[in-house]
Amino acid sequence: MAGHWRSAELVGARRETDTARSLTLRMEGGWPGHRPGQHVDVRLTAEDGYTAQRSYSLSAPAEGDTIEITVQRVLEGEVSPYLVDIMEIGDRLEVRGPLGGWFVWDPASTDPVVPVGGGAGIVPLMCMVRARRKERSKALFRMLYSVRSPEERYYSGELGPPASGDGGLDVFVAYTRRVPEGAARHPGRLGIADLNTHGLPPELGPLCFVCGPTGFVEAAADALVALGHDPRKIKTERFGPTGGHP
Amino acid sequence: MTTSSRFLPEERRLDANMLAGPLSEIFAVDLTPAFRRCSMCGHGGAFAQLHVYVDCPGLVARCPNCQSLVLRLVRNGNTVWLDLGGTGCLRLHLE
Structure with missing residues (x-):
């Protein structure tokens, strides 16, 4: 049952940036599978019994009893510094999930999709991209990814030039602070013009998924509505101002 | 919980996607995909x-x-306080 805490062991780790790491966790007692976009709650218990819990989006479809999350280190965070820099292979923590049945993409759907991610908000959207590839979905994806600088991009190998099996996936990256050399677009926030140019027209009725820091999500969702998108087809998930679930 | 006073409450707010875990300790059904009609302002979503x-x-x-109070959830050890005073009307699809 989703509400039940279960032990999980770290069996793999991959650095995404200087401040973010993907963790592969093996779930004791198995895993029922999850839908792209869902998250888990993670709980750490100190030796004195103090506990701290946070939510993290699942970044890939499950492989048997293993799941993957990507964690961004949050300044002065209680949980993320441990997960990003300290936790070692073989260490354990507690997980409950999969959680959340609303911010999810159905790989059986052929409707076009506009995933819009800000910072760590790319994580549940990456799960959708990976599930799309795995299920050989033909749904058109026009993704917009807002990130401060090239160094802070997650998954740059997979979300760069179209990977094999990713036909029909376009990724536009909006750098907000510093752009790579030769980039045509000046650094700046992802705005209504970017969504208009690199998203899909509202007439196609795409499903829009917007995830990231609170301010980013609310601005992007407002811009999509202003462009004429049906608010009922815009799904949002806020990570708070720091870019990580609290 | 680490929060920063640099941000206004509106900038720090999250959404009820994050309630899926805490509410799963209480309810057998995930409430987050439910359609809700607000009893105060009539808003549906x-x-x-x-x-x-x-x-x-x-x-x-x-x-x-309308920003009216919908739900409060406080946990103290194994005791949970749940105030559903402003829930309004929920429509759920059962699996």
């Missing part, structure tokens, strides 16, 4: 779109349209 404030001893959910 997904339960997951409620605004959630976490800068308090518990979790406080408000209507995204």
Whole structure:
């Protein structure tokens, strides 16, 4: 049952940036599978019994009893510094999930999709991209990814030039602070013009998924509505101002 | 809980997607995909779109349209306080 805490062991780790790491966790007692976009709650218990819990989006479809999350280190965070820099292979923590049945993409759907991610908000959207590839979905994806600088991009190998099996996936990256050399677009926030140019027209009725820091999500969702998108087809998930679930 | 005073409450708020875990300790069904009709303002939308404030001893959910209080959830050890006073009407699809 989703509400039940279960032990999980770290069996793999991959650095995404200087401040973010993907963790592969093996779930004791198995895993029922999850839908792209869902998250888990993670709980750490100190030796004195103090506990701290946070939510993290699942970044890939499950492989048997293993799941993957990507964690961004949050300044002065209680949980993320441990997960990003300290936790070692073989260490354990507690997980409950999969959680959340609303911010999810159905790989059986052929409707076009506009995933819009800000910072760590790319994580549940990456799960959708990976599930799309795995299920050989033909749904058109026009993704917009807002990130401060090239160094802070997650998954740059997979979300760069179209990977094999990713036909029909376009990724536009909006750098907000510093752009790579030769980039045509000046650094700046992802705005209504970017969504208009690199998203899909509202007439196609795409499903829009917007995830990231609170301010980013609310601005992007407002811009999509202003462009004429049906608010009922815009799904949002806020990570708070720091870019990580609290 | 680490929060920063650099941000206004509106910038720190989350949404009810994050209530899926805490509510799974209480309810057998995930409420976050439910359609909710606000009893105060009549606004209709997904339960997951409620605004959630976490800068308090518990979790406080408000209507995204009229900001009226929808739900309060406080946990103290194995005791849970749940105030559903402003829930309005929910429509759920059962699997």
